[in-house]
Amino acid sequence: MKEGELQELVEKVSWKYFHKPFLHKAVFNKRLRTTGGRYLLNTHNIELNYSYYKEFGADELIQVIKHELCHYHLHIEGKGYQHRDRDFRKLLQQIDAPRFCKALPNTASTVKQVKCIYQCLGCGIKFPRKRRVNTERYACGRCGGKIEEVKN
Incomplete structure (x- = not known):
């Protein structure tokens, strides 16, 4: 699909x-990673994630467009256009648009990269972490016991 x-x-x-x-511009923004699209308040333009069109097809792209147009029309009318606003939620429901878009497969936000697992010696709870933790400095948040790294 072209512009x-x-x-x-x-x-x-x-x-x-x-x-x-x-009355404004709609463009693909290939730099978008974690969202299906966005409405720009200053210019009233809409940017859409090309990956959603490639991955899910035109039907899902139309759902994202409906969502972004809710932001657009409500903002121009001076009504509540943010996700938490009642006007926004009501309009989404009326046109059957999603409040949030589907997650793209194989993105950093959907795949949790656990590198280290720590376990409390007191209560036995496990703590998955992306980064290493200084076990001399930190203790279990539940019981206050000593924690140690579990070998994978």
Whole structure:
């Protein structure tokens, strides 16, 4: 999908679900990693993650576009456009748009990289960690016992 096709798609989705025009730019931003898209408050433009289109197809991209258009139209109307606002949640429900997008497979946010596992000598609870911990300095948060690294 090219930028011109994306612009047309966003305009069509805006008319179909909101009955209002989309008067700004919609572009793919290939630098986006953890989100499906974003609405820019200053310019009113919408940036979409190209990886979502590649991974999940046009149907999921339309869901992300609907979500971002909720931000867009509510912000322009001066209503609550943030995720926590009642206006935003109500509009999402009316047009059947997701509040959050699907997680992309094999991204750093979905794969937890545990490198070290520590165990409390007192209560036996295990602590997975990405980084090493100084066992002389720290103790168990549950019982206050001594912790040691478990061999993998």
